[in-house]
Amino acid sequence: MQITSALPIAKMVGSNRVVLGTGIVHVTGDAKLPLKDEKDLRRKLVQQALDALQSNEKQ
Amino acid sequence: MKIVYYVNQFFGGIGAEEHAGAPLEFRDGALGPAKLFEQLMGNDATVTMTIVCGDNHAVEHQDQVTAAVLDKVRASGADLVAAGPCFDAGRYGMAAGAICSAIQRELGIPAITAMHVENPGVDLFREELHIVDSGISIAKMRDIVATMAKLGKKLVARQPVGLPAEEGYISRGLLRDQLGDKTAATRMIDMLIAKMDGEKFDSEMLPNAFAPVPMPARIKDMSKAKLMVITDGGLVPKGNPDKIEGTAATRWGAYNIAGSDDLRSEDYEVSHGGYDTRFVQDDPDRLVPLDALRELEKSGVIGKLHEEFLSTCGRSNPLSNTRRLGREMVEKIKRDGVDAVILTST
Amino acid sequence: MQLTLAVHPITDIQFGTRLSLDGSALTVDGEELHRLVLEDAAIDNVAFDIVRPGESCRAGPIFDVVEPRAKADGGSDFPGIIGAPTTAGMGTTHVLAGAAVSVLAEMSPDPSRSATGRVLEMSGSATAGSAYSKLCHLLVVPQTKPGLPRSTVLKAYRVASVKVAVHLARAALAQAPASTQTFEPIGAEDKSREGLSRVVYIGQIFSRQRKPAVDEPIIYGTNTDGMLPVILHPDEWLDGALVPSLNSWFGGTETYFYQNHPVVLDLYRRHQAREINFVGTVATVAGNDNVDRVRQCHAAANLAKWNLRADGAVMTKYGGGLPHADLSETARLLEHMGIKTAVMVSDVARDRRVESALLFNVPEVNAIVYNGGNGTEYEIPKAARVIAAKPELAALLAGPMTIDANNIIGVTNQQGASRMRSLVY
Numbered sequence: 001m002q003i004t005s006a007l008p009i010a011k012m013v014g015s016n017r018v019v020l021g022t023g024i025v026h027v028t029g030d031a032k033l034p035l036k037d038e039k040d041l042r043r044k045l046v047q048q049a050l051d052a053l054q055s056n057e058k059q
Numbered sequence: 060m061k062i063v064y065y066v067n068q069f070f071g072g073i074g075a076e077e078h079a080g081a082p083l084e085f086r087d088g089a090l091g092p093a094k095l096f097e098q099l100m101g102n103d104a105t106v107t108m109t110i111v112c113g114d115n116h117a118v119e120h121q122d123q124v125t126a127a128v129l130d131k132v133r134a135s136g137a138d139l140v141a142a143g144p145c146f147d148a149g150r151y152g153m154a155a156g157a158i159c160s161a162i163q164r165e166l167g168i169p170a171i172t173a174m175h176v177e178n179p180g181v182d183l184f185r186e187e188l189h190i191v192d193s194g195i196s197i198a199k200m201r202d203i204v205a206t207m208a209k210l211g212k213k214l215v216a217r218q219p220v221g222l223p224a225e226e227g228y229i230s231r232g233l234l235r236d237q238l239g240d241k242t243a244a245t246r247m248i249d250m251l252i253a254k255m256d257g258e259k260f261d262s263e264m265l266p267n268a269f270a271p272v273p274m275p276a277r278i279k280d281m282s283k284a285k286l287m288v289i290t291d292g293g294l295v296p297k298g299n300p301d302k303i304e305g306t307a308a309t310r311w312g313a314y315n316i317a318g319s320d321d322l323r324s325e326d327y328e329v330s331h332g333g334y335d336t337r338f339v340q341d342d343p344d345r346l347v348p349l350d351a352l353r354e355l356e357k358s359g360v361i362g363k364l365h366e367e368f369l370s371t372c373g374r375s376n377p378l379s380n381t382r383r384l385g386r387e388m389v390e391k392i393k394r395d396g397v398d399a400v401i402l403t404s405t
Numbered sequence: 406m407q408l409t410l411a412v413h414p415i416t417d418i419q420f421g422t423r424l425s426l427d428g429s430a431l432t433v434d435g436e437e438l439h440r441l442v443l444e445d446a447a448i449d450n451v452a453f454d455i456v457r458p459g460e461s462c463r464a465g466p467i468f469d470v471v472e473p474r475a476k477a478d479g480g481s482d483f484p485g486i487i488g489a490p491t492t493a494g495m496g497t498t499h500v501l502a503g504a505a506v507s508v509l510a511e512m513s514p515d516p517s518r519s520a521t522g523r524v525l526e527m528s529g530s531a532t533a534g535s536a537y538s539k540l541c542h543l544l545v546v547p548q549t550k551p552g553l554p555r556s557t558v559l560k561a562y563r564v565a566s567v568k569v570a571v572h573l574a575r576a577a578l579a580q581a582p583a584s585t586q587t588f589e590p591i592g593a594e595d596k597s598r599e600g601l602s603r604v605v606y607i608g609q610i611f612s613r614q615r616k617p618a619v620d621e622p623i624i625y626g627t628n629t630d631g632m633l634p635v636i637l638h639p640d641e642w643l644d645g646a647l648v649p650s651l652n653s654w655f656g657g658t659e660t661y662f663y664q665n666h667p668v669v670l671d672l673y674r675r676h677q678a679r680e681i682n683f684v685g686t687v688a689t690v691a692g693n694d695n696v697d698r699v700r701q702c703h704a705a706a707n708l709a710k711w712n713l714r715a716d717g718a719v720m721t722k723y724g725g726g727l728p729h730a731d732l733s734e735t736a737r738l739l740e741h742m743g744i745k746t747a748v749m750v751s752d753v754a755r756d757r758r759v760e761s762a763l764l765f766n767v768p769e770v771n772a773i774v775y776n777g778g779n780g781t782e783y784e785i786p787k788a789a790r791v792i793a794a795k796p797e798l799a800a801l802l803a804g805p806m807t808i809d810a811n812n813i814i815g816v817t818n819q820q821g822a823s824r825m826r827s828l829v830y
Binding site: 186220222223230231232233234235236237238239240241242243244245246247248250251252254255260262263264265266 | 533534602604667668670671672675680681716717718719745746747748749750752754757758759760762765766767768770771772773774775776777778779780781810818820821822823824825826827828829830
């Protein structure tokens with residue numbers, strides 16, 4: 001599956017499982033957050049990614 | 060004739076990549092390339108407003124930016140909107156394309172822009188918009204803006220637009236019928252003879268398209284699965300041992316993360332010319348989320364995290380490269396018995 | 406193997422008491438034709454009509470258009486359908502050039518796609534792309550027995566089409582032709598063209614998207630079931646070995662353009678001019694599943710490579726969308742064997758987008774001729790005269806109406822006759 005901020009491109013090339021990342025410059029992070037919050041965010045995003053891999057629904 | 064012109068932070072004179080988060084601004088008159096465009100459009104044309112926005116801001120807040128632009132342009136009474144040239148700046152192309160297409164669609168105002176054919180904005184917006192083929196070289200700015208002006212005048216006058224090669228725009232991927240003099244048989248044989256003679260020929264259709272990708276069946280039990288991370292954000296070990304290029308990369312690498320809980324800034328660098336790499340440099344987990352994945356592996360949610368992550372650079376990378384890179388990676392994925400892949404893309 | 410066409414130009418057709426050819430005026434005996442067509446027990450009655458270029462008239466649905474031609478010296482006409490199934494393409498064939506026999510159907514062939522079927526239009530701007538509007542047509546309007554199975558009805562139309570066409574051309578047998586055309590010999594024997602590129606034509610003659618009827622004549626009267634690709638001499642295409650399937654496809658295939666095959670004739674012209682060495686043709690069939698496709702494509706490609714020793718191949722398809730897969734796969738195999746290809750495809754992109762038009766994605770198959778037509782409509786006026794087999798069909802065709810270009814017979818054609826192309830912009 002794919003984690004990206006550029007959703008339209010992922011759709012265009014036919015990527016089947018796509019999760020929205022948190023920005024182009026930090027796809028699985030957020031420099032504006034304190035480290036603890038950023039790690040929480042990352043954990044959540046990765047969990048979403050794993051959910052997508054375990055689902056047959058196109059996202 | 061009133062013109063509204065859109066540029067990014069660089070062409071709007073705010074700054075380079077580090078200012079890609081610059082917010083949306085509306086400036087009176089012509090700024091940057093808009094000045095040249097205004098000049099080439101002739102005496103009765105004026106750029107009444109130049110819209111400036113940072114590329115990251117525009118892409119990350121596309122809906123709000125578009126709505127705000129529509130409101131302003133609606134009130135402006137513009138006859139034409141122009142944007143770019145974006146060359147091979149992907150986010151710029153996406154932003155310019157989104158704004159031009161929204162204006163054209165919602166307000167009925169013709170739009171003209173310019174991009175390199177590999178710019179992702181082209182594939183997204185070529186059908187709706189006339190996108191002049193800019194190539195990648197900023198040195199050609201004057202010629203490109205001149206082509207934009209010529210085509211822009213036709214669009215405003217609602218004159219019929221010729222074929223891409225004649226008018227200088229990128230093929231929109233649309234079809235129209237034309238009755239000609241030569242039968243299909245003659246055209247086909249002409250084409251074959253040219254092809255056999257090694258001469259240039261113009262095929263009436265190109266074989267390139269994004270064929271639908273069949274969706275692989277889901278992972279039934281992640282706790283038993285082997286997972287691998289791949290990134291196209293250009294994360295490489297310090298020194299870039301495989302010399303992965305920061306543009307149109309022809310290579311990819313596999314990098315060992317066995318026993319690591321976390322990617323450390325001092326061990327890595329980023330080879331990617333298409334985004335501000337500071338944040339990933341400061342903490343590479345922001346691109347390859349090893350820390351989160353390792354936790355999940357330790358707690359049993361993921362069966363096994365593969366001991367390598369794969370990396371290449373997706374910037375301005377033609378399909379001729381990326382199709383091959385992908386195929387090669389797939390061979391390794393199969394060899395290594397990987398069940399699932401997370402691909403992080405910038 | 407050599408074919409001579411004895412060409413008799415026709416400028417008018419009239420009904421009269423006796424079949425005769427006087428200069429370029431053909432007279433046909435309606436009663437004689439009536440008896441001829443009713444030899445078929447499936448046909449209860451038949452009417453005839455004549456339409457000429459420039460007339461405000463319209464006829465449809467058209468089953469097929471056949472050029473009146475007859476073999477001299479005991480040769481076999483439409484072998485396997487009316488004549489003995491001996492090999493076509495030899496001896497002399499008399500041709501009534503400028504004339505056509507067009508058979509009307511009693512029902513629309515594919516109501517879901519178009520109620521009108523293929524329409525013959527004889528005047529107005531809709532005719533610009535069709536060669537048929539420039540011919541004098543003898544229209545055959547059959548009335549088959551009620552309750553017959555569809556394939557029996559269509560078979561009756563087929564037999565009537567060729568019987569009438571041959572009968573008309575027999576008027577020319579005793580006459581000196583205005584001109585003759587003898588085709589240059591082609592093939593392995595020709596040592597005079599060494600050094601020129603060896604070009605083959607590979608043409609699909611049927612698509613297994615549909616199962617043919619048991620007695621459906623396509624090649625030498627057989628229905629192609631179980632057929633593997635076969636090498637044909639080009640003159641066989643021109644001289645009655647082939648007719649289209651009983652069921653029409655929107656892309657357009659008529660007997661007329663087998664007889665006047667644009668690809669074969671153009672290759673002959675360049676062969677004569679010593680631009681190429683036209684070495685032969687392969688007739689093939691589009692497969693009915695992936696396994697069949699592999700069989701057909703490999704067989705056709707290997708015939709071109711090893712029997713005909715081709716350097717290059719031009720290729721056409723038959724049928725609907727799926728045969729593009731056979732076309733591209735055969736071309737891909739050829740390209741990998743070092744044989745350059747150019748292919749002709751049909752426009753299936755109803756949304757006018759290139760992505761919808763691309764039925765294959767094979768980078769080596771990069772020389773593509775694109776038959777258009779899906780994006781064009783004509784406004785056709787009320788016709789002064791409408792000829793149809795049933796009053797409700799005549800009412801449907803009366804006009805004024807909007808009609809797809811695909812439905813004006815002759816505008817779109819899978820045999821290479823079409824001048825309508827789709828441009829990418």
